[in-house]
Amino acid sequence: MKSILITGCSSGFGLEIAKHFLDRDWAVIATMRSPRADVLPPSDRLHVVSLDVTDANSIRRAVEAAGPIDVLVNNAGVGLLNALEGVPMETARGVFETNTLGVIAMTQAVLPEMRKRMGGTIINVSSSTTLKPLPLLSVYTASKAAVNAFTESLSLELAPFNIGVHLVVPGRAPGTPFSENARRERMNGGVPEAYKDFAQGVFGKMQDTSAITRPMDVAEAVWRAATDPTCPLRLAAGADALALVGRE
Numbered sequence: 001m002k003s004i005l006i007t008g009c010s011s012g013f014g015l016e017i018a019k020h021f022l023d024r025d026w027a028v029i030a031t032m033r034s035p036r037a038d039v040l041p042p043s044d045r046l047h048v049v050s051l052d053v054t055d056a057n058s059i060r061r062a063v064e065a066a067g068p069i070d071v072l073v074n075n076a077g078v079g080l081l082n083a084l085e086g087v088p089m090e091t092a093r094g095v096f097e098t099n100t101l102g103v104i105a106m107t108q109a110v111l112p113e114m115r116k117r118m119g120g121t122i123i124n125v126s127s128s129t130t131l132k133p134l135p136l137l138s139v140y141t142a143s144k145a146a147v148n149a150f151t152e153s154l155s156l157e158l159a160p161f162n163i164g165v166h167l168v169v170p171g172r173a174p175g176t177p178f179s180e181n182a183r184r185e186r187m188n189g190g191v192p193e194a195y196k197d198f199a200q201g202v203f204g205k206m207q208d209t210s211a212i213t214r215p216m217d218v219a220e221a222v223w224r225a226a227t228d229p230t231c232p233l234r235l236a237a238g239a240d241a242l243a244l245v246g247r248e
């Protein structure tokens with residue numbers, strides 16, 4: 001039986017990816033900062049494991065508890081929507097700790113075992129903000145653009161070991177708690193006065209829901225990256241992201 005470890009399974013894309021693979025008879029190691037087995041259907045193939053990707057000890061314990069895995073999905077991530085002048089450096093560092101260094105640390109933790117087995121797949125969840133720049137997302141976009149560059153370089157050095165590396169690039173998904181979490185946890189200071197009118201215009205445009213990404217789009221893209229040997233390195237997920245890259 002194939003096994004997959006997914007980071008950030010408490011909600012949104014991670015939760016949907018975990019359900020998708022459970023439905024298809026995989027062993028799923030669903031990791032969460034605050035483990036809650038009841039968010040997923042009961043299964044003897046489901047292992048809910050505690051993991052904070054910014055904590056080295058937590059990573060070590062989770063990887064040990066998981067044992068050998070076929071696929072790692074680096075999905076955990078945090079958002080930040082604000083003018084750069086309104087972003088304390090501590091907040092910017094926190095976004096990079098989770099979105100960028102968390103991906104690097106998790107990948108480093110699973111690689112020795114995959115390399116010895118000469119097989120495995122790493123799938124990193126990026127963002128369509130790296131395809132089309134948007135205002136008020138400079139720090140978040142930088143954290144994800146770094147993941148893109150990391151993934152592209154890593155795929156070359158892991159090819160000799162038969163380890164596949166992929167980027168799944170979702171568009172905007174208003175159906176997950178992502179934006180609300182970002183607002184609650186990282187935008188307490190609000191938008192600086194000088195940017196208020198500009199920001200109102202940006203927020204207004206973001207209400208357009210004609211083309212969006214559903215969690216299922218991301219789960220299907222991750223499924224393809226995990227199971228299709230011909231899958232390209234980068235896979236857009238969701239109608240809006242696909243419109244930006246053209247269908248692959």
Ligand SMILES: NC(=O)c1ccc[n+]([C@@H]2O[C@H](COP(=O)([O-])OP(=O)(O)OC[C@H]3O[C@@H](n4cnc5c(N)ncnc54)[C@H](OP(=O)(O)O)[C@@H]3O)[C@@H](O)[C@H]2O)c1
Pocket residue numbers: 007008009010011012013014032033034051052053054075076077078079098125126127128169170171172173174176177178179181
């Ligand atoms: N929603 C969008 O519009 C969108 C668009 C493009 C890309 N993305 C990316 O897609 C991924 C998933 O986002 P989502 O929309 O599903 O949002 P979400 O529902 O907020 O899920 C994010 C997950 O990451 C977890 N997480 C946050 N910090 C963590 C840490 N230090 N260690 C471990 N887990 C942590 C959260 O866990 P807690 O419950 O413990 O906070 C949560 O389970 C993110 O990487 C995001 O950047 C989202």
